[in-house]
Amino acid sequence: MKYFRELVGGLGFLLILGTLYFGLLHLGPAKFFTAPNAQKLFYLHVPSGLITYLAFMMVVGGSSFYLYNKSDYADNIAKCSAELGLVFGFMSLASGTFWMKAEWGGDIVSRFLTDMRLATTLVMWLLYVAYIVYRRQPETSNVKKNAAILGLSGMLMIPLSYLSSRFLRSHHPVILGTEDQGNLDPTLRLGLYMGLLGFLLLYYFLFKLRFQIEELERDYLEKRMENA
Amino acid sequence: MKYILTVFLIFLLILPVSEGSYCHQEECFTDKAELVVLDEQIVHIYYNSLFEIGENWFIIIWLEGPIENDLDLVFDFGNDNSKTLVINKNSSNYTDSLSFSGSTFNSEIFNVELNVSFNGNNNTGVIKSNSIILEIDVNKKAADDMVYLWGGMSIFWFAIGTYVLYLSNKLRDLSKKIKSNNE
Secondary structure (H helix, E strand, O other): OOOHHHHHHHHHHHHHHHHHHHHHHHOOOOOOOOOOOHHHHHHHHHHHHHHHHHHHHHHHHHHHHHHHHOOHHHHHHHHHHHHHHHHHHHHHHHHHHHHHHHHOOOOHHHHHHHOHHHHHHHHHHHHHHHHHHHOOOOOOHHHHHHHHHHHOOHHHHHHHHHHHHHHOOOOOOOOOOOHHHHHOOHHHHHHHHHHHHHHHHHHHHHHHHHHHHHHHHHHHHHHHHHHO | OHHHHHHHHHHHHHOOOOOOOOOOOHHHOOEEEEEEEOOOEEEEEEEOOEEEOOOOEEEEEEEEOOOOOOEEEEEEOOOOOEEEEEEOOOOOOEEEEEEEOOOOOOOOEEEEEEEEEEEEEOOOOOEEEEEEEEEEEEEOOOOOOHHHHHHHHHHHHHHHHHHHHHHHHHHHHHHHHHHHHHO
């Protein structure tokens, strides 16, 4: 199908708009929250966080394959996913900061330093900022190899960030895999799943687009090298 | 100029915020009414004509002159929202206050009537009563956390928009390079 990627992207965009309509207009202010209006960030904050983990896991996967068989294809996957992980990670961290300020109050900096979920997620994100910065240089096999090793650090940081609110000191709520998941209000769950699917489709669209650009760029550089 | 603005903004951000305590001074109230009770004594009623939902709404009364019998002052919004203030006999230049909780109302209403009445016996034993109506408006303040909601929501569109713009510029530059290379 010629426009499959665009179709998926458009559908993702519509689902996100649907989530916004559902969360902001259809449902009233949430109960049992200090900041019942800011709670609506939940419908996009949680999906963006989960997509961030997915993107960084793809970096780990791509980096592993690159180190295993020197596949440029795997390296491309890692590089493109890292960029998207930064975008979705920024969304998750920034929207979480707004929500945190409204719901918990207090000093933002000290929260990031003392709450382990926030601290580990920020460190994970900064690590991939370093990854992207490192990749902004001519792509020799040595650079790719070092980047892949850096990309593999996600093997430690992703589970550390994800599990930190369960086992370390953190105020961040834990829903998945707990009793709260079953107790989640059905309307809340519908909004969450709609937002998650929307972001997943948007991620697919952006990833495919970024991947295509990366391949075009490599082809162009290879041709230039041949001509030179 | 930028430097001054930055310093000013930082100053505003770190400025300690203190919740003002309730003011019970006469000048803190926007409106005043009078109710004649018993033997022509006057009860001065100080109130604000704007009821802010979520904030306690106060009324202060000041009784001018002595009374020789107990007096019940009833403040009634209707729908079981009423409060009674009992002024004991021999009170002179008596001051008291009462408040309605900020949750008395939950939506904006204009021209809400507060019926203020009294019941009591005068010094000749005759039951007397009188009432006045105070009109107020009920206001619902914008929620404090809305700014955080819109700030947080803007982040998503800002991030997606910026990244799509970045990809679009990258693709355009690359297409130009490929085209010139082919030529």
